Amino acid sequence: MTSYDYDYVVIGGGSGGMASSKEAARLGARVALFDFVKPSTQGTKWGLGGTCVNVGCVPKKLMHYAGLLGAGLHDARHFGWRLGEPTHDWTALRTAVQNHVKSLNFGYRNGLRSAKVNYLNQLARFADPHTVEYTEKDGSVKRLTAAHICISVGGRPIIPTDVPGAVEHAITSDDIFALKNAPGRTLVVGASYIALECAGFLNELGYDVTVAVRSIVLRGFDRQCSEKVASLMADIGVKFKYGPLPTKIEKADGQLHVTFSDGTVDTYQTVLYATGRYADTGGLALENAGVVVGKNGKIPVINEVTNVPHIYAVGDIVEGGLELTPVAIRAGELLARRLFAGATEQMDYVNVPTAVFTPFEYGCVGYTEEAAIAKYGEENIETYLFEFASLELGAAHRSKVPARRADEFDDALPLPCLSKLVCLKPEGERVVGFHYVGPNAGEVTQGFALAVILGATKKDFNKVIGIHPTDAESFTALDITRASGQPFAASGGCGGGKCG
Incomplete structure (x- = not known):
């Protein structure tokens, strides 16, 4: 050399x-x-x-x-x-x-x-x-x-060049974090994790946010968890516009006038594209x-x-x-x-933990439920589920935005947490997919990822004594399967654990 x-x-x-x-x-x-x-x-x-x-x-x-x-x-x-x-x-x-x-x-x-x-x-x-x-x-x-x-x-x-005005007037994640002026009323185009993360923090900062979704949110992630994330975001104020996408963006009087593919027109201060890279x-x-x-x-x-x-x-x-x-x-x-250095270790691209930092976070490692079924066959997969509210969030009584309420009594935010293990039955219910929606999902997932990488089974998870009362505790006592048909939503309790 x-x-x-x-x-x-x-x-x-x-x-x-x-x-x-x-x-x-x-x-x-x-x-x-x-x-x-x-x-x-x-x-x-x-x-x-x-x-x-x-x-x-x-x-x-x-x-x-x-x-x-x-x-x-x-x-x-x-x-x-x-x-x-x-x-x-x-x-x-x-x-x-x-x-x-x-x-x-x-x-x-x-x-x-x-x-x-x-x-x-x-x-x-x-x-x-x-x-x-x-x-x-x-x-x-x-x-x-x-x-x-x-x-x-x-x-x-990516900003589409076939949408007149998009390149000239739209921003991307390359711009939002250094934006000199407050974004104001914002249209986020796309449904990737970048799109939902940006829409999420803008909504929580008090801005009016709409997400234009071509088909589904968080493509490639577990469907149940992805749809729960989007539903919770809608419950706290993010608007989702499914189907129509911008066909033209015009600027007049300091405003961006967006024409959608269904013929509707709306006005925003900021249009952010997050449709891929x-x-x-x-x-x-x-x-x-x-x-x-x-x-x-x-x-x-x-x-x-x-x-x-x-x-x-x-x-x-x-x-x-x-x-x-x-x-x-x-x-x-x-x-x-x-x-x-003469090393031989290769990169493992399968069991890679990751998190989506939406207002209610989502962390995962391993296979989605859909991917596990496709790889191993539905008859070989057992999925354990538990839906609940964090102890702290339950006591804080967060509410849905009025637009999401069925009536005057329907104001409570739905159970925001979901714990899910996807297990391979022929291998002693080895956990091949870990999924969690809720607070601190990145931190929770990082720890459990080691167990998944080391080949932990559902029985191994059951052996762990939970730290009470935490959300992560839920993974030590999952006992309801999808196949059972039983409801998996908690009716009370102490967050992710059991009070007695």
């Missing part, structure tokens, strides 16, 4: 690229990392760290937390706190979020320097299979060579390296290796991969260890 300028060059400074480059450097490799942020359609820019830290997981979780605090103000009154009428300051929230993001950008720069990774803030492209080139500000073209090259450029949100591989000149790329811009790989043996891909650009930050990080680190 000494005949090359570097042992390892990584193109893309997101989570996967940074993790892989630092791990390779730790193992003694000579490493260079390229990262360059192309502005969004609305001109939003950000610093080092990729989607997650700048326009994804980090600012999203902070704004989600801000929304939870808003809902908590309602609960506080029921527990004796005397509060005035709360108001929300979008500018203060934006400032707090962006300041934290910038501090992380600074930390990442220092981290690369400490790891002895050569960071180049340049837009890289392939000149040949072992050569990467970039253009300096003065127009000069520089080149460097590498024995191994990893592509980790991530993805960007595309792999940002178009400008890499992959043809110069001989790398095969799909029509969708994603790169087919086997264990992170492309069709060119010394060129690799990790993260959101992998064909058939999982677009999750921890997946990119783990895949990048394992790749570096295989290349520079």
